[in-house]
Amino acid sequence: MRKVMLLLITAVVFSSMLPAQSLKPVEAESKVGFVIKNMGVDVDGSFQGLKGVIHVNAADWSKSSFDVTVDVNTINTNIQRRDNHLKQADFFDAAQYPEIRIQSTRILPKQGNIYYAEAILTMHGISKNIKFDFIAKPVDGGYLMTSNFSLNRLDYKIGRSSITMADKVTVMLSVLAKK
Known part of the structure; x- marks a missing residue:
């Protein structure tokens, strides 16, 4: 029993001495994706140009905190004509708003490797508070952070109300962050 207590105390002391780490997203091993229904079919897309800092x-x-962006001009739904339309003023307006930014305002532990985040998501010139859970798994030299959450594209004036395109968008994040 005494050895177990000593081991637990050592683990707590050691974990409290771990330094905070400043990490960068590894774009080649990360994915910022989304899914939206359009004409009854799931349309998958993604963004590149992931950069920022994750403490x-x-x-x-x-x-802990994060402040990361993606490049709107990299939108890819595997149909060039649609991608070009999504960059126009009636959707993302990439010329005027070239980045989508997500900046944490609060991170709290939940259970195990699951965490709760409150953040400000800015796209199309509109900033909104969002809340979501994410998983942070330690990997060699950093963390792999994953999350799926939904948002309403109309809250950000992305397109207009439509009978063919859903308002709800599911965002899928898999971000590898290393020193």
Whole structure:
């Protein structure tokens, strides 16, 4: 029993001494994707140009944060004509708003590797508070962070109300962050 207590105390002390890490997204091993129904069919898409900084404090996740962007001009739904239309003023207006940004305002641990985030999502010149859970798994030299959450594209004035295109968009994140 005494050895177990000593081991637990050592683990707690050691984890509290872990330094906070400043990490960068590894774009080649990350994915920022989305799915939306259009004419009854799921349309998958993605963005590239992932950059920013992710601060991880493993000893106290409430002191962790992220501030990352993607390049709107990289939108890819595998149909060039649609991608070009989505970059226009009636959708993302990539000329005026070239980035989508997500910046955390609060991160809290939930259970195991699951965390809760409150953040500001900015796209098409509109910033809204969002909340979502994510998983952060330690990997060699950093973390793999994954999450799926939904948002309403009309909240950001992305397109107009439509009988053929859904308002709800599912965002899928898989971000590898390393030193």
